[in-house]
Amino acid sequence: MNELEKLLKYFELEHLEVNLFRGQSLDIGTGRIFGGQxxxxxxxxxxxxxxxxxxxxxxxxFLREGDCxxxxxxxVERARDGRTFSNRRVSAIQNGKPILxxxxxxxxxxxxMEHQKAIPKVPLPDELTEKTLIPGDKIKHLSPRMRRTLTTQGPFExxxxxxVDPFDSEPKEPIKRIWFKARYPLEADQSMHRTLxxxxxxxHLVSTATLPHGVSYLDPKLQFASLDHAMWFHxxxxxxxxxxxxxxxxxxxEARGFATGHVFDIKGNLVASTAQQGLMRMWDKPE
Structure with missing residues (x-):
């Protein structure tokens, strides 16, 4: 299987009972469950x-750290089923406690009716090349687990x-723009595209909040974790x-960084928006 097919396996949830499902956990190398999972x-x-x-x-x-x-x-709680709208509440549970x-x-x-903001004027993906997030001369300073996380080719390009060098201590404007896509063709309905x-x-979203402060989200003295996440699909x-x-x-x-995102397709259509808040606290973390 390619990397995308491997990822899709994690969305084949086991049906345990009415409104109750179980999913396997993905280890992206951080030692804890990735919030996106x-x-x-x-x-x-x-x-x-x-x-x-x-x-x-x-x-x-996000309520608790999850064990990968x-x-x-x-x-799943079926809060409402109407003619046009349906609402659901979901608790993600591990060790008897909700983690999300x-x-x-x-x-x-x-x-x-339709309107949207315009896509920013940036180079197209064909004008850019894929690069490692960490410069080669700094990879050796990472732990083996983080080295694997940040250098392994995943399901998305x-x-x-x-x-953006995450180790650069020079303060920057809090803006980050990234083209991305799945590495392989995906024959799936719209629900899977929205899930992915x-x-x-x-x-890359909430880490944008670290840019004006000249601190790396990889700094062991930075306590950095997602607190919440919101999305709107347009x-x-x-x-x-x-x-x-x-x-x-x-x-x-107040020890929190806030970031927003807009997702555009290659034709300039605004397809989704995001917002996220994360804990950003400097502390004396033991080795």
Missing amino acids: ALSQALKAAYLTTEEHQVHSLHAY NKPVVYQ ILACSFQKFEKG FRFVDD LTFVSDF RPFQIDDWLLYDCDSPSAS
């Missing part, structure tokens, strides 16, 4: 209880509009075609 598996569990609807928004809180060596149980709670809303497709975008939306899209993630951080305060 819990988000997207919870969304997948909600999808398994709906028909003829597509998710149009979701709001989640154990599966996660997803309990998700509320999401689904809608049957309907036409209506990222092309950065601006070169939920997964990948957790990459238009259909294909995740195996290029998408631009336009991220910016309008604020950081």
Whole structure:
């Protein structure tokens, strides 16, 4: 299997009971469950209880660190089923405690008034090349686990509009723009494309809030963790075609960084928006 096929296996949730599902955990090398995994598996569990609807928004809180060596149980509450909208609440449970709670809303497709903000003027993906996130001379300073995480070719290809060295201590404007897509063609319905975008939306977003402060999100003295995550889906899209993630951080305060993102397709259509808040606290972490 290629890397995308391996990832899709994690969305084949086991049906335990009515409204109860179990998903296996993915180890991306951090030692804990990746937030995007819990988000997207919870969304997948909600999808398994709906028909003829597509998710149009979701709001989640990360409550506890998850163990990537154990599966996660997803309990779905069918809050409402209407003619146009359906709502679900999902608890992601591990060791008898929720590690994430998700509320999401689904809608049957309907036409209506349209407008959108314009895509920023940036180089197209064909004008950029794929580069490692960490410069070669600094990879050797990482732990073996982080080295594997940041250098392994995953199911998505990222092309950065601006070169960002996470170890650079020079303060920068809190903006990050990245083209990305699945590495392999994906023959799936729109629900899987939206589930995979939920997964990948957790990459690179809230770390934008560290840029003005000249601190690396890889700094062991920085306690850095996602607190919540929200998404809005505006238009259909294909995740195996290029998408631009336009991220910016309008604020950081009270040990929290806040970032927003807009996702555009290659034609300039705004297909989704995101918002995320993360803990940003400097501390004396033991070795």
